[in-house]
Amino acid sequence: MVKILILEDDRKMASELKLFLKNNGFNCEVVHDGGVFLNMDLGKFALYLLDINVPTLNGIEVCKRIRESNSLSPILMLTAYSSVSNKVQALNFGADDYLVKPFHLEELLARINALLRRSAREVKEEEDVIYTVDDLEVNISEMKVQRAGKQIELTPKEYKLLALLAKAKGRTVSKQVISEEVWDINFETGTNTIEVYINFLRTKIDKGFNSKLIHTRTGYGYYLKKI
Template identity: 40%
Template sequence: MRILVVEDEPKTGAYLKKGLEESGYSVDVAADGADGLILAQQEEYDVIVLDVMLPTMDGWAVLKTLRATRATPVLFLTARDDVDDRVRGLELGGDDYLVKPFAFVELLARVRTLARRGPPRESELLKVGDLEIDVNRRRVKRGGNRIELTPREFSLLQLLARRQGEVLSRTQIASYVWDMNFDSDTNVVEVAIRRLRAKIDDGYDVKLIQTVRGVGYVIDCKESD
């Protein structure tokens, strides 16, 4: 099982990583809110341990943005024990709340409970024509041929496939695939689409990723006129 720890205090982050890895988990650590959000959006985690007071983005902002696309269980860590803070965290979509200082055995028990609960699965297998996307294994095939994608390419393809037939603007794509401060005036989205097309569509008669001029992009097994 994979755990993401978002904690800006180096000693606490290292302590949690060591303890959770010794308990059998694979652990990634992010030292600020923006980096934690990017990892949480790009990768598949069983539980996220999220500090509230973080640089660049606080835990509230991270969770609010994350909940637009992910249902990964979140355990808040904070030095603040106000009832209002606990209620705010739960209302934003947090699953549990642990106040610092804490006993590691208690944190571990809560992580295990959340991991067993897990997020609701949307769809384990997405299909667009002869394209198959195994969401949980992060594997992609077209016409039975395996296609290797980078994490960013997979996130982009998954977004398009989940919204099959719906035209997504460059701004929408940027807000889901990149961080919230992404400058949509750059050509990063176009470059990413071009690279994804080279892997998904080159060599196939039916082109799945289509451009709607002046609007954005759509994935569909029906070619546009």
């Protein structure tokens, strides 16, 4: 089920949006304060609905933070601000669409579906990409990995984990996202499965090379980058 995160400080409207979207097959989570985003895992949502005028951290700043860690999930701004300058600012900071209040829920649903269709096409296009980090190549379409021209044999889980890190293009991927994308489960703090597989990858990818590519960002997750 598609996960949507709603940022809306009007609790009545937030409740109505959540119920409407739930009835149309979406799984929604609601927050009422932009500051909540400072401690959230932003990689697990397929789409964001953001009001601009919310407490602590406004929707524009939230949009910027989402784009710093998540380049693919669409962002739709829901706001009472209708001026061109506000729309331009939101779009320049990474929003994909802009809907002015009041709006019809049917139009919101149509825009959400359009954004998700476009996002799905972009993800599909990425599947034919070869990601290169230093002398490491991850061929997504052929599911092949090589470093310095030498083929590297990975298990399906190892490959899926490496591909997830490669697609992040140097950004940190959280343990929560890794557990959901690679193992299809919610992350449990008591397990070290992810650390074990990261070590497997380091042995196969980095061992014997001066340049180490798989790195840990303590307290956050892992990233793939030449440093």
